[in-house]
Amino acid sequence: MxxxxxxxxxxxxxxxxxxxxxxxxxxxxxxxxxxxxxxxxxxxxxxxxxxxxxxxxxxxxxxxxxxxxxxxxxxxxxxxxxxxxxxxxxxxxxxxxxxxxxxxxxxxxxxxxxxxxxxxxxxxxxxxxxxxxxxxxxxxxxxxxxxxxxxxxxxxxxxxxxxxxxxxxxxxxxxxxxxxxxxxxxxxxxxxxxxxxxxxxxxxxxxxNQRKVCTVVTSNPEDVTDFILDELHRSATVEEAQGAYTGKSMTVIMTVLTRREATHLRNFLRMNDNHAFITIVNSSEIIGKGFRAV
Structure with missing residues (x-):
């Protein structure tokens, strides 16, 4: 081994x-x-x-x-x-x-x-x-x-x-x-x-080096994380949160993707979870596993 x-x-x-x-x-x-x-x-x-x-x-x-x-x-x-x-x-x-x-x-x-x-x-x-x-x-x-x-x-x-x-x-x-x-x-x-x-x-x-930092707020986290893991072959960080206005429990999913992968995620949410909230921010310096080495 x-x-x-x-x-x-x-x-x-x-x-x-x-x-x-x-x-x-x-x-x-x-x-x-x-x-x-x-x-x-x-x-x-x-x-x-x-x-x-x-x-x-x-x-x-x-x-x-x-x-x-x-x-x-x-x-x-x-x-x-x-x-x-x-x-x-x-x-x-x-x-x-x-x-x-x-x-x-x-x-x-x-x-x-x-x-x-x-x-x-x-x-x-x-x-x-x-x-x-x-x-x-x-x-x-x-x-x-x-x-x-x-x-x-x-x-x-x-x-x-x-x-x-x-x-x-x-x-x-x-x-x-x-x-x-x-x-x-x-x-x-x-x-x-x-x-x-x-x-x-x-x-x-x-x-x-440009990558997309995507943050998704959703009430259906399983579908989103499964898509990120199985279809995009990326990982993500998942946190539990609460809406300030509604008080409802929500899940925040943060992942780093390429431009093409971010487009796929956005299209997936549009078709399968149109109540989800997503922000996509550009980043030119991503260091860690799967990206640039430390």
Whole structure:
């Protein structure tokens, strides 16, 4: 019996690691596509190693963005090894190298000599959207895209500087460099991109994790709990309550469901218990069995 439990745990752990690795690389590929297809040809430098690489490739056109990302990320990884140690770096090393590789691969397979369209705003939207979705996927599984995250780790360990302020200052310097090199118009687009990315990343992460917290007040709790357990394959918390106005005994059932499952529950109540009262509230942070691990 113990061996069966151990084997089941190993299998679950292996599947979790495979899922982590696939999602990490998916996020890095989307980020790389955004850099190569939209940031580079439009000279969008929002910050980070990719933004600095865009500036350096413009100053030294004999080298592409992928080359400078390799140089910058390798330098940051070496700096991280000396200041933090290998154990503190974690997946950041892999992310830094993998992102550089994917950027170079995309440049080799589909080199961009000019933007896809003449609509700069449309290009900006996708320059923000693709890397933001990629970063959101990576951040959501507890990893990072590397690069300036190494700088953040170093600042955390060796100084009392506000990390967010320090990284924002470096991004502003890169955006200012874009304005000097490519013109004020491009600089203003870069400012919009820098602002937009933070909102899109947060929005995508919330959308990925969004669940519905459903609270049902009913006088027929057996039917509702049976539907939740048997049809939706979820659990619930059941409490006895009393109506303030009627004084009648009622049962309160609270459960957390996906958007689709919440719709099924609502339709079930509409057809089978139209006197039930239900509230459905969005939540982007559910931690516990069946959802995100503690």
């Amino acid at each position: 113990i061996d069966l439990v151990k084997n089941a745990f190993k299998k679950e752990t292996m599947l979790a690691n495979v899922r982590f690795f696939i999602l990490l690389n998916l996020g890095l590929v989307l980020t790389a596509l955004g850099i190569v297809w939209f940031k580079t040809p439009n000279h969008f430098a929002f910050g980070g190693t990719s933004g600095l690489s865009v500036l350096l490739s413009a100053l030294f056109p004999q080298f592409n963005v992928g080359f400078f990302m390799w140089v910058l990320n390798m330098a940051l990884v070496v700096l991280g090894f000396f200041t933090l140690g290998i154990s503190c770096m974690g997946w950041t090393v892999y992310s830094s190298m993998a992102l550089s590789f994917y950027v170079s691969l995309c440049e080799a397979i589909w080199p961009m000599t000019a933007p896809f369209t003449n609509d700069t705003l449309l290009e900006l939207i996708f320059a923000v959207l693709l890397p933001a979705i990629g970063s959101a996927i990576v951040f959501n599984i507890g990893a990072s895209t590397g690069g300036t995250d190494i700088v953040a780790l170093i600042l955390t360990k060796h100084s009392s500087l506000n990390i967010g302020t320090a990284l924002m200052a470096s991004d502003i310097l890169i955006v200012s460099g874009a304005a000097l090199i490519f013109g004020v118009q491009t600089g203003l687009y870069c400012i919009l991109g820098l602002i937009g990315k933070s909102f899109v990343v947060d929005g995508v992460i919330e959308s990925i």
